[in-house]
Amino acid sequence: MHEMGIAMQIIEIATASIPTDEGDVAVARVNLKVGKLAAVVADSLRFCFEIAAKETPLEGAELDIEEIPVKARCKACDTEWTIEGPAFNCEKCDSGQIEILSGRELNIESIEIADEA
Amino acid sequence: MLIQNDKIRLARHHQDGHSHSHPHSRGDTEVHSVKSGRREIKVVRRVLDVNDKMADENRELFNRHGVFVLNMMSSPGSGKTTTLEKSLATIMPEIKCAVIVGDICTTNDADRLAVSGAPVVQINTDEFGGDCHLAAHVIEKAARSIDLDAIELLIVENVGNLVCPAEFDIGEDARAVILSVTEGEDKPLKYPLMFRKSDIAILNKTDLLPYLDYDVGEAVRSIRQIHPDMPVFEMSSKTEEGMGPWLDWLKRQVRDKLQQA
Numbered sequence: 001m002h003e004m005g006i007a008m009q010i011i012e013i014a015t016a017s018i019p020t021d022e023g024d025v026a027v028a029r030v031n032l033k034v035g036k037l038a039a040v041v042a043d044s045l046r047f048c049f050e051i052a053a054k055e056t057p058l059e060g061a062e063l064d065i066e067e068i069p070v071k072a073r074c075k076a077c078d079t080e081w082t083i084e085g086p087a088f089n090c091e092k093c094d095s096g097q098i099e100i101l102s103g104r105e106l107n108i109e110s111i112e113i114a115d116e117a
Numbered sequence: 118m119l120i121q122n123d124k125i126r127l128a129r130h131h132q133d134g135h136s137h138s139h140p141h142s143r144g145d146t147e148v149h150s151v152k153s154g155r156r157e158i159k160v161v162r163r164v165l166d167v168n169d170k171m172a173d174e175n176r177e178l179f180n181r182h183g184v185f186v187l188n189m190m191s192s193p194g195s196g197k198t199t200t201l202e203k204s205l206a207t208i209m210p211e212i213k214c215a216v217i218v219g220d221i222c223t224t225n226d227a228d229r230l231a232v233s234g235a236p237v238v239q240i241n242t243d244e245f246g247g248d249c250h251l252a253a254h255v256i257e258k259a260a261r262s263i264d265l266d267a268i269e270l271l272i273v274e275n276v277g278n279l280v281c282p283a284e285f286d287i288g289e290d291a292r293a294v295i296l297s298v299t300e301g302e303d304k305p306l307k308y309p310l311m312f313r314k315s316d317i318a319i320l321n322k323t324d325l326l327p328y329l330d331y332d333v334g335e336a337v338r339s340i341r342q343i344h345p346d347m348p349v350f351e352m353s354s355k356t357e358e359g360m361g362p363w364l365d366w367l368k369r370q371v372r373d374k375l376q377q378a
Contacts, residue, residue, distance in 0.1 A: 002249055002281040009164050017160045028155055032164075039284045060281050081139075086306040087342050088313065096345020100313075106164045112155040 003041060006115070009050035011058050014111045018057060022113070027061045029112040035068040035105035042067075061111075072102030168285055169254035175260065175288025182265035183378025185371045186273065188287055191295035192304070193277030197236035198226045200295060200354040201274060212371055213267060217259045218274040219251040226274065242276060250281035253288055268372045279308040284314075291354055291370060296355065297322040298329060302336040305343045307363055313345040317350065319363060324353035351363040 014030055030049075034040055042065050053059045060114035070083040075097040081090075083103070089096055163169060179186050191197050198218075205214055215236040218226045227239035238259045242248040248255075253271065263271070273289065275282040294315040299322060305312040312318065318340050320333065337349050348366065352359030356358055 002284065004166055005248065005252075009167065013160065013162055013164065013166070017158055018360070031157075037313070039280045039310050084220050086309045088309075089342070089345055096341070098345075108160045108162050108164055110157050112163070113139045115154045115156065 003044040006050040007045060007052045010108055011052055011056055013108050014045045014058055015056060017111055027058045027112050029064055029109050031064045033066050033068050033105045033107045033109055034108045035103035036070050037103040038106045039117050040106060068102050070104045071101040072098045073101055105107040151333040165167060165338055168253045171257060172286035172288040174254055175257055179288060183375050184265050184268055185228060185270050185374035186271045186289040188273050188275060188289035188292045190275045190282045191277060192279045195295045195297035196354050197274050197295055198229055201272060203354045203357055205235055208368060209233060209235060212270050214270045215263045215268045216272050219276045221247050224266050238262055249276055249278045250285050251275050252285050256287045269375060279311045283311040291316040293317050295319045295321050298325055298331045302332055309343050312340055317366060319347045320349055320351045321354055323351050324356045
């Protein structure tokens with residue numbers, strides 16, 4: 001539901017990441033890492049991004065979304081596992097004392113700039 | 118403006134004709150070969166970095182004044198405002214409170230809460246594009262109109278929504294999620310981030326249980342499946358039955374915060 005705000009943040013960060021000596025360049029692709037626990041719907045984000053990118057250096061850029069699995073470590077027995085369903089107890093000893101290692105990401109990793117033809 | 122230069126590493130495309138990616142390390146410069154005719158610039162930033170930084174600033178501000186900040190979240194209509202009305206009536210004036218309340222439109226909730234005598238700031242997010250959540254910068258602005266030296270507890274009633282508010286840190290000390298018994302028992306499983314990130318849960322409207330096919334045990338099991346050790350307060354903010362443990366929890370948090378300050 002807040003994908004438009006996220007799309008606008010992506011555009012702001014990506015635009016600021018273009019080196020100042022580059023002049024007018026077009027960003028061809030934005031590489032994102034999005035954890036499965038992040039409250040982001042990829043299709044909705046792409047839709048908003050396409051609209052918000054109009055008349056910016058990111059117009060027409062592709063969004064590459066790498067989905068990051070939810071991984072956890074049990075503080076009781078040290079087991080590490082990937083959480084597939086909505087259950088946050090240790091798969092081995094059932095402890096609820098767990099640490100989330102990944103899956104909360106909403107990161108912009110890199111941008112790709114198209115070389116001028 | 119937002120990027121620190123040391124975080125940018127410009128990688129020139131190899132003119133080697135390879136189309137696959139193969140990162141190398143050459144001194145301090147990471148070189149990535151990407152799709153022919155492109156150069157990749159490393160960014161590595163959280164998309165919500167700006168919000169997170171603003172939230173940290175808010176947290177520092179609230180800490181300086183020894184104010185405990187609670188972010189209250191739930192789906193629309195689960196009883197946030199009634200819970201607040203009844204809670205404020207009980208804990209004031211022993212605890213000095215203020216409220217920031219977020220809605221897309223109307224000042225209805227602020228009007229109801231103002232009866233308590235607590236300072237109430239209504240935020241209408243339609244001024245910010247109709248946002249479905251309160252972001253840190255909105256809280257920063259609202260907090261400016263509250264005398265933080267005159268209060269001990271600031272409750273933020275977030276926009277009714279089980280998705281987006283979970284993603285946005287506002288600088289709070291703790292998060293409370295309200296689930297009412299007119300919603301499905303499996304809501305925690307459908308909105309895991311909200312229940313994972315909350316510190317306590319309130320199961321509200323228990324006065325309606327005689328009229329519903331609602332399985333309280335299953336609802337609590339769903340909550341604990343997502344957040345195993347989270348306290349769950351079963352109560353009715355309408356009849357005020359069962360509100361004691363929730364108010365005791367809240368008062369304890371405020372006291373602990375005051376002692377830290």
